[in-house]
Amino acid sequence: MIRIAICDDQEEARRAMERQIIQIQSRENLELDLYLCGNAGQLLEAVKTYHPDLVLLDIEMEGRDGLETAAELGVLEEKLKVLFVTNLEYLVFEALKLHPYGFVRKSRLQEDMDRYMQDFLEEYRKDHELxxxxxxxxxxxxxxxxxxxxxxxxxxxxxxxxxxxxxxxxxxxxxxxxxxxxxxxxxxxxxxxxxxxxxxxxxxxxxxxxxxxxxxxxxxxxxxxxxxxxxxxxxxxx
The missing domain is CATH 2.40.50.1020 (LytTr DNA-binding domain)
Structure with a gap:
């Protein structure tokens, strides 16, 4: 069972990412659990409780932004894969310091999500091959x-x-x-x-x-x- 958490303070953005993941789930015939989070606090609690394999994290959230949240996630789960989601490409350079799994542009959500999810699924299958x-x-x-x-x-x-x-x-x-x-x-x-x-x-x-x-x-x-x-x-x- 693959566990994926989505965190964005905009419900429309969360649902858009959820739809993309569900399309990939159907295409790849995946067993999948999704956790939708509206802020950093909800995400941190989901990570502590469910230990997701991948997190899709909006960078520019109100309150604790994605960069601050990702730093906290690194303390909780050292090997957790964090995929940043953003419309602001200049933030990529700051985010690189946190060694993310990658970056998804909201303007090219389907294209970027498909590419990173294919890479993630290949790694996941290798990691879970007995x-x-x-x-x-x-x-x-x-x-x-x-x-x-x-x-x-x-x-x-x-x-x-x-x-x-x-x-x-x-x-x-x-x-x-x-x-x-x-x-x-x-x-x-x-x-x-x-x-x-x-x-x-x-x-x-x-x-x-x-x-x-x-x-x-x-x-x-x-x-x-x-x-x-x-x-x-x-x-x-x-």
Whole structure:
């Protein structure tokens, strides 16, 4: 079930965005929950309660505007995708500081919404595609977004989850080379011969280390650093 919140202080604008989403829902045969919010307070409450996957947020609202609200959303839900909606193109430069998912022009609502929703749905489907791994005792199924990185340690292959737990995989049937072949299309990068990292978890790339969102630090081999940066930027642009 995809959850989308729409926030605009003008009811006509909210309904216009709702109609566009419903058209896309019908065309793509989506299971979808929509939450319509008339101000920042309602949106913040909806995010706390329903944890939407995507927020469409008007920038120029009365009271707390979209920029201020987006900053608060970033504190509540670090990975929440925020799609700004605006008629004022000069505000785009200020909004870029908040690293939004994108910008929808109200004057080209259908065109922009279609483009961003196609990108969002492609990412959503990849993020919710269960990955199967051979554990030591049974088969494990896990979402890509729940994996931080995988490493080889001696003859072991260890899967590190975003919640801090670890799973030992069956080394006889699982190698990092095979995992790289399977997971690269889902946003995983081979940063070192012993490490395969989830792009979603990368916070910063240094000359010889990757810093992850939860504080882990992974080595990057010298011969791979340029490729790692290139693949990460390609993933970010998708």
């Amino acid at each position: 990955c199967s791994f051979d554990g030591k005792e049974n088969t494990i199924e896990i979402l890509p977004g729940e994996i931080s990185y995988l490493e080889t340690y001696g003859h072991q292959v260890i899967l590190h989850r975003t919640d801090g737990s670890m799973l030992e995989l069956k080394a006889r049937t699982t190698s990092l080379d095979r995992l790289e072949e399977r997971l690269s299309r889902l946003g995983f990068i081979r940063c070192h011969k012993s490490y395969l990292v989830n792009c979603r978890e990368i916070y910063a790339i240094g000359n010889d280390r990757l810093e992850l969102r939860k504080g882990d630090s992974l080595p990057v081999s010298h011969r791979r650093i340029a490729q790692v940066k290139r693949e990460f930027m390609e993933w970010k642009r998708k």
